Amino acid sequence: MNFEKARRLVSDLVRVNERYARDGHYRNDVRERLGRTVSRVDVGVARRERDRAPLTARPFEGLVETSLALAGIRTVDRAPEVVLVVDELREGAAFAGVQTALAVALALGERLGRPVRVVMVRWTTPGNSAAAAEALVADRFPESRVDGRPGVRVVRREDVLDTAFGRDDVWIATHWKTAHPIDVAVTAGVVPRDRVVYLVQDYEPGFSPWSTEYAVAASTYRAGFRMLVNSEPLRKYLAEVEGLDVPRERTFAPHLDLELLERVAGARTHESTVRVLFYGRPSKHRNLFRLGVAALRVAVQELADDGIRVEFHSAGEQHGDVELDGGRGDVKLVSHGTMPWDDYFRFIASTNVVLSLQHSPHPSHPPFDGAISGARVVTNEFRDTRGHLHPNLAAVPADARSLGLAVADAVRAAAADGPTGFVPLDDDALGGPLDSAVDTLAAQIEHQHEHEHEQPATEANQESTR
Incomplete structure (x- = not known):
């Protein structure tokens, strides 16, 4: 191994150890990939x-x-x-x-x-x-x-x-x-x-x-x-x-606290600075962190001549702040990491645009937390499962330019008109109530149980009549 390769290896190990020490999500991801040390x-x-x-x-x-x-x-x-x-x-x-x-x-x-x-x-x-x-x-x-x-x-x-x-x-x-x-x-x-x-x-x-x-x-x-x-x-x-x-x-349907989201909607205001919230989780590949960063950079370029004051914030998992303006350092994605429940909902009330990505068919909570409470939300479409779900939700192809242009459009709308107010989902858009689904399941299990107990009794009666 030559000196340069050894130097890079040591540098990589230092970076990995630093992140491993400070980032619990990263530790869990590493442990999952390596497999936990098995005890006797x-x-x-x-x-x-x-x-x-x-x-x-x-x-x-x-x-x-x-x-x-x-x-x-x-x-x-x-x-x-x-x-x-x-x-x-x-x-x-x-x-x-x-x-x-x-x-x-x-x-x-x-x-x-x-x-x-x-x-x-x-x-x-x-x-x-x-x-x-x-x-x-x-x-x-x-x-x-x-x-x-x-x-x-x-x-x-x-x-x-x-x-x-x-x-x-x-x-x-x-x-x-x-x-x-x-x-x-x-x-x-x-x-x-x-x-x-x-x-x-x-x-x-x-x-x-x-x-x-x-x-x-x-x-x-x-x-x-x-x-x-x-x-x-x-x-x-x-x-x-x-x-x-x-x-x-x-x-x-996934559980959404509609009373809480209605309070969040009431706390939103039409401000001169548009704050964009990015649901950023680098260790969860399905949340498309790098693609989201690229999309935000496209949005920054697209908005450069609009004269709109914009801030970019990330929540969901701690990561380093990221430059979004080609290295000048004037526009950054500021990471707030994982937030306590109450702090998260207080924070989203100040962010009238949300970018939240998930490359899987299950609808994650952040897009709907934002859309229902009056923010304009951009997410990635996934096999035509999202575009029709909510009027405040723009589901676009999962490429940086499409996402970035959608974020820029959302910023312009938020700057011009402010938040939309509380807009609940249509009934059954994401599914029915959990209680109803469990009731159906329980009835089917009970019916099967009754049928199983009827069979031996019927067979015994037939035997006794012979």
Whole structure:
């Protein structure tokens, strides 16, 4: 290795270490790519999982890290539960998708009259525990408490093989890395396929393009599970790409706090300076950070002769400030990083233009937080799933020039006319209410349960008449 190459390597290592130390999202991304260091305990548990797995499940060993996590479970005759399977529940990593999964499980448990149990299939992060995860659920969902204590039991992956599950439990998969081990458990004969609900919240094969992970993620959509889909655009995409026929009544809209957004709309003003908010998350590839930066640079050039005072701000994940004016340094994208919930909504009230990108079919929250509360929003179109959703939402092709010109047009409109005021979505634009979808699901599960119990009784009556 020559001196110049060694110098560059050391320089890169310094930059990586600096960012790793200060940026939690970057740390999580690096850990995900490298794989977490496996402890002796984890190795021992993995061996037990392999040894307990029936022969039909063993070909899947090592396919992904969760493949055999449930294949060797013990099932018994007892009162049935709703079992929610997640990667991991821990403070600082329980975002909207996990929150929605918990809401679904608790609602389904209430409809069916069953307690809820949570199983974590990722190796437990040091410092986390079943008790900490149970406290997190109780804090997020106080109604789940029993006599003031956490009412939802959480099982770590390390304890799964020592836990007894009910033969009539209903299982809920929440992510492809949870759906896959449930599918393997079905193959192993320990989980009935018709007692599995698959909560689909995005097209997850796209998170691991053209890889084994992509193929396994896509295979979970063909596992024959009963699907519950988060958003109408995603339901349509699954129908188009995977040929899945999920009924509309098992589709629900992402939760949007309309009362809060109406207050945000009331706080917006027509100001002389137009502030542009960019939802910038460099570590999440689907949020198209570099494309967004290029689009903002196009917008800066396009607005150069308009005489409009414009500021550019980024929220969502910490990153360095970015020059947008060709190196002169007069116009910068200022990063505010991850904001607390209340601070975020106070901040968006001062930004009357939003650029928020997502290269997947699930509609993310920031575009609708902005559009409903009166901002002009630019996003990328994705297979014709977005352009018709809201009058304040401009969905354009995912290239820098199209996006940049749309941002410039939004800035001009905001400068001339100010915010639009509160504009709610049309009914069912993103799907129906979550409660209605869970009601439909619960009714189907109860009907199946009643049918199964009627069959043995009918067969017994026929036998007695012979």
